[in-house]
Amino acid sequence: MRPAHPRVVLGLHRSRYQRSLLTNALDLGIDAIDTSFNYRGFTAHETLVRVAGDVLPHLMLSTKVGYFPGPSASEHSLDPARLRAALEQTNRDLGRPPDLVFLHNPEASLADATEGSADALARAFALLADATAQGLCRAWGVASWNPRPLAALTLHRAPQPSVLMVRAGLLVGSDTLTADEALAMRWELAQEALWGMSPFGGSVHDPVWKAVDPRLFLQDPTGGLTRLQAAFRTAYCLPRVSTLAVGSDNPAHLRQLLNAVDCEVNDVVVQQYRGLLRDRARRQRA
Template identity: 25%
Template sequence: MTATLALGTYRITGEELAAAARRAASSSGGWIDTAPNYCHGRAHRLLAPVLAESPRVGIATKTGFLTEATARSAHAAGVIPNTKIRHSLSPEYVRWQTERSRTELGRNPDVMFVHNPERQQAELHTQLRAAFTALEEAVHAGHLSSYGVATWSGFQEKAFTIQQLDRLATEAAGGDHHLRVIQLPVSLVMDGHFTEALHGTGPITAATELGWDVHASAPLHGGELPHLATPEIAELISPGAEIAAACLSAVASCPGVSKVLLATCDPTHWSDALAATRAEVSRDMLRTVLDVLATSD
C-alpha cells in the first residue's frame, strides 16, 4: 500500500498558498503541513480560512523556528531572553507557540512537530524531554491530538534515534506518550533512510514498529530531482511515467512511509502527483533502482 499525498507549504508563498491548500483539502485524506515561520510568518493566517471551510482536513504545524517578528512578540511575552533568538525548544516558548498557532490557525493542530531539534547542540536530549513535556500538557488539555519530530539531518547525524525519542517522550509523559509521528527527507537523492527501510533497518522501520506515522519531506529534493534523475531511471521505476511522477511513486512506495509532502501550487502538478503516489512500485524494483543509483555515483 502506498503513502498518501499531502501538501507541504514550505516553498509556497503569498496568495497561492490558500488555493493550493484548498486543492489538498478536497483530496481524499487531505493533509496540510506548515509552520509558523513559513511564508515569512504568514502561513497560519493564510491557511485559517481554508481550515474553517474544510474542518476535516488534517493540519500539522511546528515549533522551533522564529521569524524576526515572532521573536519580538515572544520576547515581549517573556518566553525568550532576547530578540536575536531564531530557534528555541524551551518549554516556555513551546507552550507560547502552541497557543499562538491555535489562535492563528483558528483551530487545534492535529500534530505539532518539534522542528529540526538538531540545531540545538547543548544538552539536546534534555531540551527535547522538556519540549515533549510541554506538548504532553497541550495534548492533555485537548489542544493537540499528538506531536512529533520533524528533522532534516537529525537521524543522519545521529543526534537522536527513534529509541531515544521514544524513551524521552515516555519520561516526559510519565508513561504512555503522544509522540506518534516523525518527518524526515526521503528521496532518490537523500536515499540513506530509504535504503535502510528497504532492508528493514533505520529510523523509518523503527518508527513503524512503534506504530508511528512517517511523513516524507522533500520527495523531489526541493524540485531538483526531476533535473537530476534520468529518463532511464524513470522508465525503470514506472514505464511511461514522467521523471517527477516516477520519483514520487518510488517515495510513496517506501516501506513505512505514510505521507509524502509535496509543495506545489500548480493544479496539474497536484493532479499528476495524486496519480503518481497511487502507483505502487515493488520493493524489489526499489532496491534495483537504488542499487543502480549507488553504482552511478
C-alpha cells in the same frame, strides 16, 4: 501485513497561500495540509485563516514548532516555554487546535550526542505530550531534515512521538535512510505513522530529473508515467512511508502526482538501489 495506501498531504512551505490552492486540493481528494509556525515570515497560520478560513474545517491540518523570530533571522530552540508559547499562539491564530504538531528539526539545537542534548530533547518531548493532553493539539510528532543526531541519542523515560516525518526520495543518502529506520523502530512506529517530505529534493527542475529515469523503479517502466510521477511514487519506498507531503501551486501537477500513487514499485530494484547507496556511503567514509 498489507502496506498502507499511499497518501498525499499538501505542503505549504513555498506556497502562495491562496484559497483556490486549498479548494483545488480538496477537489482532487487531498484533505490534509502541512504548514509551520515559521512559514511565510511567521504569518502562515493567520494567513490561512484570512484567505481560507471557511475551507480549513474540511482539512486535516498539521504544523510545526521549533523556529522563532530572532534579532536578525529566525532561530531554533527546544526551550519548553518557547514551544508552549508557540503552541498557544498557533491555537489563537487558527482559532482551533491543529490536528498534528511536529517538533521542527530538533537536531538544529542538538550540539552532539551528549546527556545534555538528550535531556533537552526529552524536555521538548514532554512539553508536546503535555500540550496534547491539555488540548493544544490532537497529536504530536517529529519532523527532521537530518535525523542522524536524533538516532545517536538515547532518551530515558521520555514520551514518544506518534508520527515521524523525514526526507524521502531518490536523493536521500544511505546514512539518512538508516537513521530514519532506526528512529521508526526505536519509537515503534508503524508505516502508517511515517511521513515523507521533499520527494524531489527541493525542485522538480533539478537537472537530475532529466539525467535519470526513475521509471526504472516501477513494475511497469513503460506504463505511461512521466519521470517526475515515477520519482514521486518511488519516494514512498525511500524510506518506506505511508504519506508524502508535497508542495505545488499547480492543480495539474498535483493531479499528475495523484495519478501515480496506485502504480506498483519494483521492490527488487529499490533494494538494489539501497545497496548501491550503502556501498557509496562506505567508500566515502573510507
